[in-house]
Amino acid sequence: MAGNNHNSNSRNGNGTRVTLKHLASYLDLSPTTVSVVISDSPLAATIAEKTKERIWEAVRKFNYRPNVFARYLHGKRTYCVAVLVPDIGDEFSSSLISGIEKRLAQQGYFYFVVSHRGAPELIEKSPDTLLDRGVEGMIFINTPLGRNLPVPVVAISDITEAPDVSSIVIDNARAARLALKHLLTLGHRKIAFFRGPEGNGDTEDRWDSVQKAAADLRIQISPRLTRGLGKYPECNDTTMADLGYHAAKELLTASRDFTALVAFNDGSAIGAIRAFRDAGLKVPNDVSVIGFDDIDQAAFNVPRLTTIRQPLIRMGELAANTLIKRIEHPEEKPAEILVEPMLVVRESTSAPRAERAPDNSRGRKTAQRA
Numbered sequence: 001m002a003g004n005n006h007n008s009n010s011r012n013g014n015g016t017r018v019t020l021k022h023l024a025s026y027l028d029l030s031p032t033t034v035s036v037v038i039s040d041s042p043l044a045a046t047i048a049e050k051t052k053e054r055i056w057e058a059v060r061k062f063n064y065r066p067n068v069f070a071r072y073l074h075g076k077r078t079y080c081v082a083v084l085v086p087d088i089g090d091e092f093s094s095s096l097i098s099g100i101e102k103r104l105a106q107q108g109y110f111y112f113v114v115s116h117r118g119a120p121e122l123i124e125k126s127p128d129t130l131l132d133r134g135v136e137g138m139i140f141i142n143t144p145l146g147r148n149l150p151v152p153v154v155a156i157s158d159i160t161e162a163p164d165v166s167s168i169v170i171d172n173a174r175a176a177r178l179a180l181k182h183l184l185t186l187g188h189r190k191i192a193f194f195r196g197p198e199g200n201g202d203t204e205d206r207w208d209s210v211q212k213a214a215a216d217l218r219i220q221i222s223p224r225l226t227r228g229l230g231k232y233p234e235c236n237d238t239t240m241a242d243l244g245y246h247a248a249k250e251l252l253t254a255s256r257d258f259t260a261l262v263a264f265n266d267g268s269a270i271g272a273i274r275a276f277r278d279a280g281l282k283v284p285n286d287v288s289v290i291g292f293d294d295i296d297q298a299a300f301n302v303p304r305l306t307t308i309r310q311p312l313i314r315m316g317e318l319a320a321n322t323l324i325k326r327i328e329h330p331e332e333k334p335a336e337i338l339v340e341p342m343l344v345v346r347e348s349t350s351a352p353r354a355e356r357a358p359d360n361s362r363g364r365k366t367a368q369r370a
Contacts, residue, residue, distance in 0.1 A: 018062040018063075018064050020034060020035060020038075022062075023055075023058055023059070023062065023064055026058060026062075027054060027055060027058055029051070029055070033047060033051070033055075034055055037051075037052050037055045037056070038055065038059065038064075077136065078110075078134040078135065078136055079108055079109050079110060079136070080109065080110045080111065080112070080133070080134060080135050080136060081104065081109055081110075081111050081112075081135050081136055081137045081138060081139065081320075081323060081327075082111065082112045082113075082114060082126075082127075082130040082135045082137075082138045082139070083097060083100060083111055083112070083113045083114070083138070083139045083141065084113075084114045084116065084123075084126055084127075084138060084139070084140050084141065084143045085097070085113065085114070085115055085116070085141040085142070085143065086115070086116060086117060086118050086141070086142055086143065086232070086236055087115055087117060087236055088113055088115040089115075090239075090240070090267070091266075091267075091293075091295040091296060091297065092265070092267075092293055092295065092312065093141055093142075095295065095296075095312035095313055095316070096141055096156055096312050096313070096315060096316040096319070097113065097141075097316060098313050098316060099312065099313035099314060099315060099316020099317040099318075099319075099320070100139060100316040100317070100319055100320045101316075101320075102313070102316070102317060102320075103316070103317045103320035103321050103324070104320050104324075107320075107324055109320075109324065112130060112133070112135065114126045114130070116143065117236045118199075118232045118234075118235075118236045123143060123144060127145070127149055131149070131150070131151065135151065136151055136152075136327045137151045137152040137153065137154070137323045137324075137326065137327045138151060138152075138153050138154075138323075139153075139154050139155075139156065139319050139320070139323055140153060140154070140155045140156070140160060140165075141155075141156045141157060142156070142157040142159065142200060142201040142202075143155075143159070143160075144159050144160060144161070144199075145160035145161065145162045145165065146160075146161050146162060147162055148162050148163055148164060149162070151327075152164075152166070152323055152326035152327055153165045153166070154166045154167070154168065154319045154322050154323045154326070155167050155168070155201075156168045156169075156201075156315060156316070156319050157169070157200070157201025157202050158201055158336075159199065159200070159201040164334050165334055166322050166323075166326065166334045166335050166336070166337070167334075167335075167336045167337070168315050168318050168319045168322070168337050168339065169205075169336060169337070169338060169339065170202070170310045170315075170338075170339050170341055171338050171339065171340055171341060172202065172205045172206040172208075172209040173209045173212070173213070174340065174341055175206070175209065175292065175308045175310075175341040176206065176209035176210045176212070176213035176214075177213045177216075177217075178308055178341065178342075178343040179210075179213075179262050179290050179292075179308055179343070180210070180213050180214060180217055180219060180262070181213075181217065182290065182306070182343055182345070182349065183260045183262070183288065183290065183349065184217055184219065186260075186288065186349060186350065186351045186352070187351045187352055187354075188259050188260040188288060188351075188352055189219070189259075190225070190257055190258045190259050190260075191219060191221075191225070191258060191259070191260045191261070191262060192225040192226070192227075192251055192258040192260070192261045192262070193210065193221060193225065193226045193227075193261070193262050194226075194227055194228075194229060194244065194247055194261070194262070194263045194264040194268050194269075194272070195207050195226060195227070195228040195229065195264060196228075196229055196264040196265070197228070197229045197230045197231050197232055197235045197243070197264075198228070198230070198231035198232065199231050199232035200232065203264070206264070206292075210262065224254050224255055225251065225254070225255060225257075225258050227247040227248075227250050227251055228247070229243040229244070229247055229264055229268055230243060239267060239271075240265060240266075240267025240268050240271065241267045241268070241270050241271035241274070242271060243267075243268055243271065244263060244264075244267060244268030244269060244270065244271025244272045244275075245271035245272065245274055245275045246271075246275075247268065247271075247272065248261070248271065248272035248275035248276060249275050249279075252275070252276075252279050258287070259286075259287060259288065259352040259353075260287065260288040260289070260290070260349070260352070261287060261288070261289045261290070262290055263289060263290065263291050263292065264292060265291060265292045265293050266291035266292060266293045266294065266295045266297065266298045266305060266307055267291075267293075267295070268291075269289050269290065269291030269292075269305055269307070269348075270291070270297065270298075270301050270305065272289055273289055273301070273303075273305075273348065276289075283303055283348055284303065284347070284348055284349050284350040285350070285353070286353075288306075288348060288349040288350060288352070289305070289306070289348045289349070290305075290306045290307060290308070290348065290349055291305050291306070291307035291308070291348075292307060292308045292310070293307065293308070293309070293310055293312065294307045294308070294309035294310070294344055295312075298344075298346075299346070301348075303346070303347035303348045304346035304347040304348065305346055305347075305348045306343075306344065306345050306346045306347070306348045306349040307343075307344050307346070308341050308342070308343055308344070309341060309342045309343075309344050310339060310341050311339065314339070315339055318337055318339070322335075322337065
């Protein structure tokens with residue numbers, strides 16, 4: 001488990017810790033008045049603005065930090081939440097956690113992170129362990145939940161089956177249209193596909209969306225040109241790039257009769273590009289590749305990766321904001337927030353050889369909306 005750390009080294013000139021009582025004495029105010037302002041209580045609206053400004057000036061001067069345990073005793077609140085994630089190290093999860101952390105820190109919340117690697121026993125036991133530690137809510141990133149919990153839950157890449165869960169999800173239908181229309185416009189008709197791992201929160205919805213978009217655009221999906229990326233939790237034993245590498249090698253063994261690949265995500269796209277190059281194929285001259293997520297590495301890969309961007313940091317912020325609202329306003333109802341994707345065109349896609357004009361130019365980065 002990991003948590004965010006706030007500097008609690010609030011000291012006065014003598015090196016002793018500055019408490020609420022010391023701060024109140026310095027300001028010649030009651031501790032209750034100071035506490036009401038610092039905790040942003042509704043009663044703060046009754047206190048004069050000049051007084052509030054004096055209090056915040058003193059807070060900054062002494063680098064005062066509220067005592068969390070005292071906050072708990074006063075309001076029976078821990079201001080602590082939990083984030084459950086398969087793997088804290090992958091770029092998808094770390095970007096989401098970055099957004100979550102940013103929003104929680106702004107609101108004075110602490111957090112635990114549990115990385116379960118898809119282990120069923122950890123997924124089952126972790127919520128109870130976290131509840132014993134007093135968390136007031138949980139964010140599930142691509143993590144299943146099959147039962148109701150006594151605290152608010154927000155899911156990103158929703159694979160929960162429990163009731164009363166708020167969800168932050170990408171608009172996979174729009175994403176599929178963006179990817180396929182881009183390749184179709186370039187002239188691709190023979191397209192290979194990667195399905196995501198079984199048990200991934202986006203796999204089924206994204207694949208359904210790809211199939212529907214392909215049918216609308218009259219693009220044929222051939223089983224021979226389709227490969228899966230394993231299933232959870234076994235696929236956590238390796239990286240998405242490794243899964244994409246081996247899936248691409250399987251594709252090439254089955255057939256080379258395709259001019260483009262729609263990968264499940266950027267990691268599998270980057271692995272596929274390596275496999276194609278190892279097989280003597282050039283990207284995009286021989287095969288165009290499009291990813292999904294727009295992780296940081298996508299812009300620095302060789303070639304730079306064309307991808308569908310989902311704003312991961314923003315999605316993390318939305319998840320944290322939704323959770324805080326549900327914690328502080330229990331009457332808030334669960335909701336699904338649909339996030340809009342964008343197409344980012346870089347160097348890994350171009351017209352197939354037969355469609356390519358002599359003066360075809362590549363490499364310019366553009367962003368398009370559906």
